[in-house]
Amino acid sequence: MDDCEMCQMWRERGAxxxxxxxxxxxxxTPVKKNDTGLLHLxxxxxxxxxxxxxxxxxVYCIVNFGGIADDIxxxxxxxxxPYGIDDLVLTRVGxxxxxxxxxxxxxIIGLCLAYALYSFYRGYENEKATGNRDCTEKTGLTxxxxxxxxxxxxxxxxxxxxxxxxxxxxxxxxxxFTRFEMVFLLTRAGVIEELxxxxxxxxxxxxxIVLVVVRDKRCWQYLLGGFGMSKAAFILIVVSSxxxxxxxxxxxxxxxxPDAALGGLLFAYIYVQYGLYASILAHCANDVLTTVTYTVxxxxxxxxxxxxxxxxxxxxxxxxxxxxxxxxxxxxxxxxPDKLEVNLLDQWKRY
Numbered sequence: 066m067d068d069c070e071m072c073q074m075w076r077e078r079g080a081x082x083x084x085x086x087x088x089x090x091x092x093x094t095p096v097k098k099n100d101t102g103l104l105h106l107x108x109x110x111x112x113x114x115x116x117x118x119x120x121x122x123x124v125y126c127i128v129n130f131g132g133i134a135d136d137i138x139x140x141x142x143x144x145x146x147p148y149g150i151d152d153l154v155l156t157r158v159g160x161x162x163x164x165x166x167x168x169x170x171x172x173i174i175g176l177c178l179a180y181a182l183y184s185f186y187r188g189y190e191n192e193k194a195t196g197n198r199d200c201t202e203k204t205g206l207t208x209x210x211x212x213x214x215x216x217x218x219x220x221x222x223x224x225x226x227x228x229x230x231x232x233x234x235x236x237x238x239x240x241x242f243t244r245f246e247m248v249f250l251l252t253r254a255g256v257i258e259e260l261x262x263x264x265x266x267x268x269x270x271x272x273x274i275v276l277v278v279v280r281d282k283r284c285w286q287y288l289l290g291g292f293g294m295s296k297a298a299f300i301l302i303v304v305s306s307x308x309x310x311x312x313x314x315x316x317x318x319x320x321x322x323p324d325a326a327l328g329g330l331l332f333a334y335i336y337v338q339y340g341l342y343a344s345i346l347a348h349c350a351n352d353v354l355t356t357v358t359y360t361v362x363x364x365x366x367x368x369x370x371x372x373x374x375x376x377x378x379x380x381x382x383x384x385x386x387x388x389x390x391x392x393x394x395x396x397x398x399x400x401x402p403d404k405l406e407v408n409l410l411d412q413w414k415r416y
Contacts, residue, residue: 104383105198111210111376112185114369115350119178122353125360126171126252129245134164136245142166142253147261149311167249170256174349177342181206184414205291205343205413209335211380213347216331217370218377223324234313234321248356255349258309262329263336263344264288266305271298274401283405291340291413295402298337299395306330340413 072088126133141159145152158166184204191200201207227233239247268288274297276284286292310326317325328351336344357369405412 104379105202107376107379108202108207108211110372111214111380112206114372114376115206115210115213115346116178116182118350118354118357118369119174119346121360122248122252122349122356123171123175123178125356126167126248129248130168133167133245133249136243137163137167137249140246140249145261146265147308147312149308150314152312167253170253173256174252174345177345180342181209181346205335205339206346208339209343209347210350211376212331212335213351214373214377215380216328216347216351216377217373218381219327220324221374223327227320232320234317234324236317238316244359248353248359251352251355252349254352255345259332259336259341259345259348262305262309262312263290263333264341266308267298267301267333267336268341270301271402275404278401279404281404286405286409286412289341289409289413290336290344291409292337292402292405294337294398296395296398296400298402299398302330302333302337305333309333342413 068088072090138160140163141157142163143152143154144156144158145154147153181204185201185206188200188204188207192198224233242250268290271287271292272284275281275287292298306326306329309329309332310322310324313321313325332344332348335347354370
């Protein structure tokens with residue numbers, strides 16, 4: 066008899082039987098209830114900041130949709146296959162089609178956020194029932210928030226180093242766009258770049274690999290991430306991150322490439338470990354942080370950024386104190402993943 070949705074909760078409580086389906090769970094030792102602790106509060110704060118930044122941008126885009134649509138109606142955006150500094154342009158989209166694409170981007174981001182919040186809420190309910198903080202600390206929303214904080218901290222450190230050598234990335238290209246056009250470009254980047262660099266360069270090759278090597282009928286699920294690490298996935302993460310870094314040469318210059326590659330590495334890790342929805346959220350929050358200035362002022366944006374930096378610093382210290390080497394030690398990874406025995410939502414809830 067397979068586990069029902071409540072079996073694990075009762076197993077962690079130490080029950081012999083699931084009160085929902087009646088399945089015998091064995092003689093289990095109840096999980097010790099953890100105290101909340103400062104680290105747990107910081108994790109929740111990181112999640113709160115990410116949710117605030119994404120919701121703020123969605124509200125801003127919806128309220129100003131007419132103005133944004135007017136501004137972007139004259140733009141033409143490429144549909145492309147990225148392969149480094151240059152791209153293979155398939156076609157260009159403009160006018161009403163581009164406005165429809167932007168509306169679809171907002172819907173996708175909204176759905177990703179809704180699922181992340183739902184998953185986090187389920188984890189929170191399980192935490193209250195079992196006392197096990199892992200129920201919330203290992204959700205996709207928590208994972209992408211913590212890793213995003215680290216990404217922003219490392220990016221700021223890198224930019225400070227480039228400033229000290231008078232080699233900062235160029236931002237002159239931004240002056241060619243209006244505020245609404247920049248909001249569109251930054252919002253769209255969180256979706257399109259995850260599709261182009263994570264799905265196309267990691268998910269699609271993984272799908273082909275497991276179809277040919279593992280003969281997995283659920284191979285399509287690899288497109289949506291959350292399948293976990295393997296040597297094949299690790300190699301694809303590195304390749305996609307290098308391409309992502311090189312793609313930022315145009316407009317930014319060479320000094321942006323290492324910074325973008327590192328960010329791409331972390332976004333790719335989120336995609337593989339937690340799922341596409343989590344990497345889209347992290348990428349979106351990273352890019353649209355500046356829109357907080359347009360709604361509640363530069364002071365709140367600075368507070369959010371400082372919060373991210375402080376939380377990123379704490380997260381790095383925690384990683385050093387309690388490293389999860391199995392997640393990054395390529396020697397212990399399988400060459401290819403096992404067959405997926407679960408549906409997509411269970412795949413995203415592997416943690």
